[in-house]
Amino acid sequence: MxxxxxxxxxxxxxxxxxxxxxxxxxxxxxxxxxxxxxxxxxxxxxxxxxxxxxxxxxxxxxxxxxxxxxxxxxxxxxxxxxxxxxxxxxxxxxxxxxxxxxxxxxxxxxDPAPSALEALSSRREVLALRAALASLPERQRVALTLFYQEELAGTEAAETLGLNLRAFWSLLERARRALRDQMQRHAGPDGRM
The missing domain is CATH 1.10.1740.10 (RNA polymerase sigma factor, region 2, helix turn helix motif)
Structure with a gap:
């Protein structure tokens, strides 16, 4: 915001x-x-x-x-x-x-230097998240990055990707689902990384 x-x-x-x-x-x-x-x-x-x-x-x-x-x-x-x-x-x-x-x-x-995210989270979780993000299609990865990391408004992120707002929300939802699925694959039987 x-x-x-x-x-x-x-x-x-x-x-x-x-x-x-x-x-x-x-x-x-x-x-x-x-x-x-x-x-x-x-x-x-x-x-x-x-x-x-x-x-x-x-x-x-x-x-x-x-x-x-x-x-x-x-x-x-x-x-x-x-x-x-x-x-x-x-x-x-x-x-x-x-x-x-x-x-x-x-x-x-x-770059091997730890980021602020790595300092706050366990290394395994960060690596699992990076691997999951890297496995996503490019447009899904970019949509997640623009919306969550860069904190762009939906309209601005949609414009950046050349999409209408409805198509952006659909892409973002598919990206969230795909990321969640990837993260669950990396989780152990107890749900931990």
Missing amino acids: RAALTAAAAAPEDACLMARIAAGDETAFRHFADRHVGRMLRLAQSILGSAAEADEVAQEALLRVWRHAARWDGARGQPGTWVHTIVARLCVDRLRQRRHEPIDAASEVA
Whole structure:
């Protein structure tokens, strides 16, 4: 809820920044990047599971904002939603590429540093959750990440994925069910991880 209120309050300023970026204003671009890069990185890392890849995706997304700011249409959504859409699509593209890469190309190891979630939860539960999320189809994984981790409102998450609101809720429900099923498979007979 807090994130939705913050995004709504930032929208008019972001729209002004986008107009300035479209005109080639580097200061406006730096300010826009500073405002959004943290959420971009969190979203990308949540989807990809790699800090290094998340950084590459965020850089590519910012480059696209700089090059294509004039394409942003305020009537179709907020700048933050547009940026999240770019990040989500770049992540899905990377996930699809992974399926087709030879094993030699999979040399990158995930960041071993524990996250705040790992510090609060048992390691087994976190690993089981990550494995369950990784097993979901890309769109379901992105829907869960946008709604629960990034705390986007349903309408903004739906717009990010290019869906109407009803289709988004349906996708989110399928993702929840699939995640619950995966987690139950990982649970022992006593229901524990």
